[in-house]
Amino acid sequence: MLSFILCREVPALFQKVSRLLAALFILSTSIRTFSLSSGKALSESQWASYFHQASLGAHLNHQLFTSMIGKQKAQNPMDLEVSCPSSATFIGSARIKALRFAPELLQDLEGYVVKFFERLPRTTVICVSLLGGAYTSLLKELLLYPSSIHAWILFSRLKSNCQPVVILLPVDSILEVGSDDDANSGSGIPYDDKKIVQRWHCPWGYTAIDDVAPLFRQILEQNYLSSSIYPSEDTKKNRSLWWMQRKRLDRHLAKLLSDLEDSWFGPWKYLLLGEWSGCKHLDSVQKKLADDLKCEYRVDVQESLLKVILGGAKYVSEREECVLQLILNKGCYIGGEEYRDHGMSSTLPNTCTGVEGVSQSVFKLILETAHEIEEQECVNREPIILVLDFEVQMLPWENLPILRDQEVYRMPSVGSISATLERCCHPQQHIGVDASVFPIIDPLDAYYVLNPSGDLSGTQIEFENWFRNQNIEGKTGIAPTVAELTVALKSHDLFIYFGHGSGAQYIPGQEIQKLESCAATLLMGCSSGSLSLNGCYTPQGAPLCYLLAGSPVIVANLWEVTDKDIDRFGKAMLDAWVRERSAASIDCSQCNLISNEFKSMNIGGSRRNGKKKLSRKKSPEACNISACNDSCNHRPKIGSFMSQAREACTLPFLIGASPVCYGIPTGIKEKKDL
Structure with a gap:
């Protein structure tokens, strides 16, 4: 475990050591001759799950830690130096320290891990990794497994005040879809070679996923080619052939995800549920x-x-x-x-x-x-938050059959979940994150950018009047400036983008990361939610920039999409959010029942409020707490509408599975002053 402490400042090495320790602690529960001391305060499942989550998002956590320390110093340069910091600064500092996976001294490690479990959010967190290469060889040797096993899936289930669950399963390769035709077969459509400007660029390069599920890469490549180029002759026959090819790819992706769930998880798939x-x-x-x-x-x-x-x-x-x-x-x-x-x-x-x-x-x-x-x-x-190893995040896990109808979010690390809760809700009363405290937004307190490049006329027709009727501020048909977008992201609850890509051509990622706070975001461009892997360097992608800026939730696309179908998804999401905004103003029967029970017990209704008289004047932080606590947790949240929006697409998997929800559960409520 000393190596774990020593390499905490080197994310790439830290990730490998953490993975190895997680695997070793799981092995110690099954191989009697291979035992590790778990100490008095922690079980093997706690150690294994702790090291597993530590291996995820190590690069981003290091970046987030550095960023938050820098911003805190800039805001309160004296608070970090005085001997008795304010409670707000203390709590903020404690949350920032939680982004560090290891203490400075080995003797402090057990206590550090105990505090980690005490600080966990009460929303279920599912960590997923795929162990290939050297890890597979090690596990084969220790467990005497056959050489046909090419990888192992490691997943952990974490939640505050709950025993963690850690599962290590051999992964069968999914080499063929086994349906009526081949995803790579020719479409029979005559294309003009001049229209094939460029080939599909794989954002993740090559990972263990390509060894055990190579069809996913092939499907995305065929999706890109069929959505980027069109027949040389626009005839009824060619249009029919084009749609046949697109629907075939949609079926193949649905079948691949079903096979993945059955083959990789089998009877353990229920552990993915909230x-x-x-x-x-x-x-x-x-x-x-x-x-x-x-x-x-x-x-x-x-x-x-x-x-x-x-x-x-x-x-x-x-x-x-x-x-x-x-x-x-x-x-x-x-x-x-x-x-x-x-x-x-x-x-x-x-x-x-x-x-x-x-x-x-x-x-x-x-x-x-x-x-x-x-x-x-x-x-x-209840919702779940997926924390995915960067080497498996390209898969649309949210669309596994068992999860497709559930409320699912994804985050790069467990530490980033706590940091986002801290930044969005500012819980001042306690260090642990209360399950009832989630950020809330008003979807009509929004700023939109619609067709800034001017070549998406269909999308503009679909949404221009809708935005105008909802009295939402924004720009149509022209590119906004960086300054305009910076102000919009800071001053509104929601940022809506219908254009090409992630919008990085209008506001670079480094400008977003400078923000102290950031709106929730709907990015409907191609690959707007895709992350690029760069070997041992920090992954890059628009969702990470928005998370680093403090955005509570980002809905974005993992791969290329066609404009009409993704417009259907986007319209379904916006309509659902606006309907929920109206419904949220009606009192919740469950909340009223609890409130009445408290009143009957004389909780919160006593005339004696103590000797100390509290001032009615609220600090900005207290207002933020009130805003977060003023949301009913029984009501649907931002991510709960993803499932029905996917079904609005003509291709519910090829297009509908592309949008995913980065961030944390975020409520919807009408602002009184809007």
């Missing part, structure tokens, strides 16, 4: 189930882990033994037939007649309880 929300009796039913498991089968399960298993029980009916293995290993699991039952029988109580029998009995009890909850209550899901 927890149930709005279940009145969940806690009591869950506690009874935990007691029954302990009494009848002597299986002791942590209640937070049981809650996750309950929420996904119906997805693992074909592999019930996986559930027991996860429980017995305290949230750690290594996949594969050879190690599925490894060490399980020795962990079970002597009264059990066999692993298979106990697995079936335990799972039957869990499944019955899950059905009971779903039948009695209308069950919704």
Whole structure:
């Protein structure tokens, strides 16, 4: 672990060491001869998940840490030097320090990790990595796996006050779609070679994804070619052939994502889901189930882990033994037939007649309880935030079948989640981030840039009157200046861009990063959400610039899109946000019920407010807290409308899967003074 401390200032090396430590701690739960000391305060799953998340976004965290320190010094040069800083500065400094994955001294590491778990947001965070190359060779040797395994998927599930879950699974290569035709087959359309100006440029170069899912790269290349060039003759036959090719690619992408979910995750796909929300009796039913498991089968399960298993029980009916293995290993699991039952029988109580029998009995009890909850209550899901290794972020994970109807966000690191919550909501009362504190925006407090290049007449016709009718400020048909966009990003809640690319040609990324605060952003240009990988250097992309500037949420495209179909997506999103803005002004029945319960308990309604009289004058920070807390958490948020907007597209996967939501859950509310 000393190497982890020593390389904390070198992101590329730090990432590799962190990955290795995460893998080793998972292995220690399954291989008795390969054990690591986890200490008294932390379990193997906590160590493994901590090191895993530390390996993600190391470059960006280092950049974010440097940027926030610089901005804090510029704003409060004296606060960092005085011996007794203000509470606001202390909390801000604590959050900034959380961006550093390691302390300066090895003896402080365990306490540092304990504090990390205390500061976790209460929104479920899913970390995903693909281990290839040297990691695969190491795991093959230690686990005696066959040489046909080319990579391993490592994913961790983190949430405040919950036992983390860490899974390591062998990855099968998906070499063919297995549908009616080949994605690379010729379209039969006669093209004019002069129209093929340039070939598709792959933004990620080459990663392990290309070894295990090469079809994804091929589909994106064919998408680019078919959307960039048109037949030499505009005939009915050629148009029909063009649409056949586009719809074929759409089917291939849908099939690839379905195969990826089944092949890579299998019965573990339920761990990608957010927890149930709005279940009145969940806690009591869950506690009874935990007691029954302990009494009848002597299986002791942590209640937070049981809650996750309950929420996904119906997805693992074909592999019930996986559930027991996860429980017995305290949230750690290594996949594969050879190690599925490894060490399980020795962990079970002597009264059990066999692993298979106990697995079936335990799972039957869990499944019955899950059905009971779903039948009695209308069950919704909380949002999740994906933290993706840069080497896998190009995949549209949000469009896996199990996630496509869910509210999903993505962020480059766990530290960036905490930093964004801190910057957008400024929680002053405590260091830990309250689950009820999320940023909120008014979608009509917006600034738009529509068709700045002047060559997207269809898009301009689609949106020009809509923006005018909503009385939204912006520019149509002309390019804005950097100064205009800088002011717009600082002074509005939402920035809307319908043009080519990410808009970097009008405001460079370095100008965005200079901002102290930044609007939520809808970028509907081609590849506006794509990240370029540059070897050991920091990845580049518009979403990272907006996140560094403090934007709470960015909706952008991972790859090239066609204007008419992405216009359908954008229009569906904007319409949904405006409808929610109106609906959010109506009192929430759930909030009213809770408020009435508090009043009946005389909470918040007492006439005696203490001896100290509080001033009614609010600081700017307090106003920000009020704004964040003034949003009902039962209402849909920005990312919850992505699913229905995707279905508005003619090609719901080839175009509809391209937009993703960077950032954190962000509420919608009408401003009183707008």
